[in-house]
Amino acid sequence: MILTDDQRALRDMAEAFARKEVMPIANQIDMEERTPDSLISKAAEFGLYGLYTPVEYGGAGADMVSVCLVCEEIAKASPAFAGALTVEMILCPAAVAILGTEEQKQRILPRSASGERLMAYSQSEPAGAGNVMEHLTRAIPDGNGYRLDGSKLYCTQGPAQTYLVMCRTRDKDGKEGFGCVIVEREAEGLHIAPYEHKLGWRGTNTGPIAFDNVRIEPENVLGDLLTGGFSHRAANHANLLGHVATSIGCAEGLFDLTLEYVKDRRLYGRNMSELQPISYWMAEAWAKIQACRALLYDTAAAFDRGEMQPATSNACKAFIGDACFEICCKLLQMWGGSGIMDSTGVNRYMRDAKAKTIAEGASEMHYAIIANQLFHNSPALVPPQTFVKGAA
Numbered sequence: 001m002i003l004t005d006d007q008r009a010l011r012d013m014a015e016a017f018a019r020k021e022v023m024p025i026a027n028q029i030d031m032e033e034r035t036p037d038s039l040i041s042k043a044a045e046f047g048l049y050g051l052y053t054p055v056e057y058g059g060a061g062a063d064m065v066s067v068c069l070v071c072e073e074i075a076k077a078s079p080a081f082a083g084a085l086t087v088e089m090i091l092c093p094a095a096v097a098i099l100g101t102e103e104q105k106q107r108i109l110p111r112s113a114s115g116e117r118l119m120a121y122s123q124s125e126p127a128g129a130g131n132v133m134e135h136l137t138r139a140i141p142d143g144n145g146y147r148l149d150g151s152k153l154y155c156t157q158g159p160a161q162t163y164l165v166m167c168r169t170r171d172k173d174g175k176e177g178f179g180c181v182i183v184e185r186e187a188e189g190l191h192i193a194p195y196e197h198k199l200g201w202r203g204t205n206t207g208p209i210a211f212d213n214v215r216i217e218p219e220n221v222l223g224d225l226l227t228g229g230f231s232h233r234a235a236n237h238a239n240l241l242g243h244v245a246t247s248i249g250c251a252e253g254l255f256d257l258t259l260e261y262v263k264d265r266r267l268y269g270r271n272m273s274e275l276q277p278i279s280y281w282m283a284e285a286w287a288k289i290q291a292c293r294a295l296l297y298d299t300a301a302a303f304d305r306g307e308m309q310p311a312t313s314n315a316c317k318a319f320i321g322d323a324c325f326e327i328c329c330k331l332l333q334m335w336g337g338s339g340i341m342d343s344t345g346v347n348r349y350m351r352d353a354k355a356k357t358i359a360e361g362a363s364e365m366h367y368a369i370i371a372n373q374l375f376h377n378s379p380a381l382v383p384p385q386t387f388v389k390g391a392a
């Protein structure tokens with residue numbers, strides 16, 4: 001697709017930022033399973049966390065195509081850092097912008113956009129991330145507010161200060177629903193367990209959190225108490241697209257390193273790139289990456305126009321996520337034993353690509369959503385409203 005001058009300029013700036021600030025420490029983030037505070041500060045200064053936040057709340061109000069370009073560039077250097085970024089930059093601010101009252105937007109968005117108080121999104125539970133009606137975390141009426149009880153799995157939180165927690169809800173008349181509440185890190189009764197060691201997306205501090213009678217004031221219910229957990233679909237769709245851009249960046253990052261490697265490496269008296277299967281695999285990987293980019297950016301542009309077809313973000317997530325993992329597996333094969341050794345710093349791309357096929361919903365779940373649309377015309381899949389254009 002043809003980019004505007006602004007989109008091209010932003011992409012180039014993100015590429016320069018990723019090369020200078022992210023790439024040199026990307027292996028360290030993976031090996032030490034920790035993102036240095038200095039990188040968070042530099043990302044904040046660069047404006048990454050506010051990129052998708054509306055201008056009136058301290059952000060840049062960028063369109064989805066621009067957001068995807070930035071996510072792609074950052075992921076070429078560190079797909080793990082980029083993975084957490086989509087939640088902080090897209091999903092959480094968009095959910096607040098869509099569901100929040102004016103007071104909530106003023107209170108939360110400027111501080112998340114500046115990086116002062118980043119946000120985390122907490123939904124997954126042992127019953128299955130998407131199986132929300134069997135979730136056990138509940139907000140129960142208590143005086144003029146609520147109290148939150150339960151626990152969550154796999155919350156990617158890094159240095160997050162503000163948590164958006166999806167929970168079963170009950171109003172004062174006993175009516176049940178699925179809502180979203182805001183919990184600040186300082187809240188009494190919020191317990192953050194040590195993060196999990198994981199295969200990919202390392203350094204993003206993913207782990208369980210628990211709520212023990214956490215007091216929720218009325219002003220910390222986000223959106224309708226009974227439907228808030230379901231009614232920020234535009235935020236979820238936008239986040240899926242940003243997430244997919246990081247899958248593509250992941251495959252491209254490994255592709256670029258592999259291209260240099262096979263050009264330089266001597267094998268059987270010639271450059272590896274002269275071995276026919278190698279040159280064919282590289283060409284095939286390149287073609288597949290171009291196809292993935294075409295699908296993503298076509299979808300992102302449709303999203304910006306408010307014309308995205310139902311379930312296309314799900315299609316991107318499942319199809320491109322799986323394709324990028326397969327591309328990474330093939331590319332890593334070309335490194336032989338050196339690809340398996342951590343010291344070369346390349347196997348993290350394959351591990352991160354795998355994590356991306358599960359995080360934000362496993363591919364099968366997204367295909368199940370598409371199937372539901374195809375065979376049952378599921379009402380949950382009506383085209384989402386665009387967020388940037390301000391529809392609530």
Ligand SMILES: Cc1cc2nc3c(=O)[nH]c(=O)nc-3n(C[C@H](O)[C@H](O)[C@H](O)COP(=O)(O)OP(=O)(O)OC[C@H]3O[C@@H](n4cnc5c(N)ncnc54)[C@H](O)[C@@H]3O)c2cc1C
Pocket residue numbers: 087121122123124125126127128129130153154155156157198200201206355358359360361362363364365368
């Ligand atoms: C690195 C990482 C970061 C994460 N960060 C967060 C976070 O910040 N916040 C958060 O809330 N969650 C987070 N998650 C959780 C993530 O969203 C879930 O792991 C994911 O949605 C899958 O849910 P599950 O683990 O409960 O798997 P399950 O729902 O138990 O599914 C297991 C497997 O069953 C298959 N499957 C699932 N659904 C279907 C279906 N409908 N049809 C056919 N097959 C199906 C798939 O193969 C799937 O992998 C993170 C996960 C990872 C890996």
